[in-house]
Amino acid sequence: MIKNLHNLFFPEFCLACSKYLLDNESEICTSCRHELPTTGFHHIKNNPFEKVFYGRVKIEHATALFFFQKKGSVQQLLHNLKYRGHERIGTLLGKWLGHELSQSDYYNAIDLIIPVPLHKARLRQRGYNQVEKFAQEIAVSLGVQYHSNILIKTSSTSTQVFKKRLERLNSSKASFKVINADILAGKHILLVDDIITTGATIEACANQLFTANFNKNLKISVATMAIAQ
Numbered sequence: 001m002i003k004n005l006h007n008l009f010f011p012e013f014c015l016a017c018s019k020y021l022l023d024n025e026s027e028i029c030t031s032c033r034h035e036l037p038t039t040g041f042h043h044i045k046n047n048p049f050e051k052v053f054y055g056r057v058k059i060e061h062a063t064a065l066f067f068f069q070k071k072g073s074v075q076q077l078l079h080n081l082k083y084r085g086h087e088r089i090g091t092l093l094g095k096w097l098g099h100e101l102s103q104s105d106y107y108n109a110i111d112l113i114i115p116v117p118l119h120k121a122r123l124r125q126r127g128y129n130q131v132e133k134f135a136q137e138i139a140v141s142l143g144v145q146y147h148s149n150i151l152i153k154t155s156s157t158s159t160q161v162f163k164k165r166l167e168r169l170n171s172s173k174a175s176f177k178v179i180n181a182d183i184l185a186g187k188h189i190l191l192v193d194d195i196i197t198t199g200a201t202i203e204a205c206a207n208q209l210f211t212a213n214f215n216k217n218l219k220i221s222v223a224t225m226a227i228a229q
């Protein structure tokens with residue numbers, strides 16, 4: 001009754017399709033929950049996400065929760081998460097993917113979770129790293145540690161807007177650094193990001209982690225909210 005009244009005066013909308021939510025729904029409506037385009041990649045070896053890194057950097061396993069399509073509901077979810085302050089979408093998707101990873105044979109050897117970092121300036125602007133809650137919930141589901149103080153972003157993309165595109169692409173490789181590298185020895189890391197497009201960011205992060213942990217048997221897997229097709 002109270003929720004009914006609350007909805008009457010403050011209607012809530014589905015964060016993926018913008019339709020009114022029913023009383024028994026929260027954040028994402030029932031039809032979106034069934035129709036969002038999940039990949040199921042965490043149960044498939046040599047999936048298209050893993051193939052992105054072939055010949056570039058050694059990645060053990062890689063998966064995304066959803067396929068990303070322009071103007072689709074996944075784009076709206078990510079937009080609400082990144083630009084409209086709906087940080088709880090990260091929590092929701094993290095629980096969703098975390099549960100699925102806990103059922104997959106490929107992710108039961110993960111030791112710790114590292115989010116792809118935001119630069120400090122961007123963090124101040126947005127107020128949160130949109131990947132943080134997502135990554136934390138996956139860590140809870142897998143029962144492993146979460147570390148946001150190992151991989152650091154050192155150059156802000158927003159300060160580079162005046163650079164030519166090519167220069168920006170070249171400089172992106174040098175924009176991460178690793179601190180507290182001792183923690184990494186012998187570990188299998190799950191690197192977590194919001195969306196994978198070309199794979200350049202993950203490649204840059206993985207290369208920094210491998211360099212910092214030279215010859216100490218580091219393994220890296222990857223999980224994201226979405227993969228662009």
Ligand SMILES: [Zn+2]
Nearest residue numbers: 014017029032
């Ligand atoms: Zn919906």
